[in-house]
Amino acid sequence: MSACLLEATGICAYYGPTQVLFGLDLRLAEGGITTMLGANGAGKTTMLRALSGMVRATGEIRFRGEPVLGQATEDIVRRGVAHVPEGRGTFTRQTVEENLQIGAMSRRDRKAIPGDIERVYGYFPRLKERRGQQAGTLSGGEQQMLAIGRALMLRPRLMLLDEPSFGLAPMIVAEMFEILRTLNRSEKVSMLLVEQNAALALDLADHAYLIETGRLVMSGPSAEIRGDESIRRSYLGY
Amino acid sequence: MELLLHQVLAGLATGGIYACMALAVVMIYQAIDHLNFAQGEMAMFSTFIAWQLLQWGVPYWAAFVLTIAISFLAGVVIERTVFKPIHKAPVLTHVVMFIALFAIINSAAGFIWDFTIKSVPSPFGTQPLFGQRLISAHDAGMIAVTLVLLVLLYLFFRHTRVGLAMRAAAANPDSARLAGIRVGWMVALGWGMAAAVGSVAGMLIAPVVFLEPNMMLSILLYGFAAAVVGGLTSPGGAVFGGFAVGVVENLAGTFIPYVGRELKLSIALFIIVAVLIVKPSGLFGRRVVTRV
């Protein structure tokens, strides 16, 4: 197995007094795509939030060897973790291009930013056509592309993607997953993908975690999980 | 006709001050979703600082710039020490904190500089501008300074990186954090800028209303009225509201019998109530639409 980019051990997470995660472990390989699957309310979003410091959590998280648990979200993000949140996090009153500039806000190499904006437009030509438009007026699919584009503007090492296919037409989803594959290869971005669409996610990812009510059920190479009928039936429902 | 024009211009001059106060209130409201009742007292205290500098013999425009800088820093410090620790606390906590801040600043000013009224010189003079009778030099100067300030603020928020970061942090704090923006510092910066803008308003209006610890009470009320007219979420609306309220106030005071000087203050309250009844989100405000 290749080098470890992120390692989380014994993650417990809480909303107020309610515990939602119960000692989850997670290892993400450098350069890989990992998917995290589970039913509604299993704690997938919460796990992503724990990784980017948005929810109270205990345990240990090492990103590129350095402990990051307990750090502010901004600081974790600045280490190269781009979180594309559930709901897309669009800055609705700002234009598409301003949204991309916001994504690059923490970068010091300002000269490279216009070039990166063009690169994002290269992946998502539709955003270029709408560069001056208020982002809140984009369609759901376009806003999802914008969210991924904004994340790319960070030049991240790791992208946390929370249900990027949510509410999108099948054709758009296929297109977007193709782009994610390309990004993974050509931009060397590792990914942790949370998905409802298990078949598609297992297709894209090389490793998979299955969680249920905040606990790990099993993990393994995607191919293995895809091939296991009983798991597919009982957990993935296809 | 000349009286009308004269009153409109005078209204625009004080309207600029209301616009600045409204803008200061809106800036903080956008950042933390609360109305800063102490905005006027902060501006009053800044004006005392300017007066003190002038007493020490600092030239007017040096004192002006220095006061802006001191006010900016004070705004940042107030946010960091008092409001950052309670930023997740409910509305009532904030209200209590604003009232406390109001009372503390008010009595501190009274304690340091006492409650006797002081006169602050106008850098423009009080003579009519160029010898005509329509507008005084000070009123013209007020309009000019507020316009310059507003244009600078517009350029800052529209065309600089930090301005965009501040807008992003105010619009969607969670998403801004995920872009690596230090939202807490953007809020502090907003406080600093609001305090600085307020200090300009205080220094400009002081030659007109005289300097004393309660000088900003009515001014802030008009500022609130302006902000409400604009809808609290729209900086441009707040500025428009400021000028509109200034003109309405002046015209009503002159042309509606019985209003006169004494009842002018109730005009501010009347405007607030009327706008809230007719259009709760203000003339330029966004209604908060919750998806179901």
Ligand SMILES: Nc1ncnc2c1ncn2[C@@H]1O[C@H](COP(=O)(O)OP(=O)(O)OP(=O)(O)O)[C@@H](O)[C@H]1O
């Ligand atoms: N802000 C919150 N306050 C309290 N409880 C919450 C909060 N957010 C989530 N929860 C609870 O935590 C549990 C896990 O939620 P989470 O959003 O992580 O699930 P999920 O796996 O992402 O589900 P979905 O597939 O529906 O997005 C749920 O039981 C949910 O009710």
Ligand SMILES: [Mg+2]
């Ligand atoms: Mg979720």
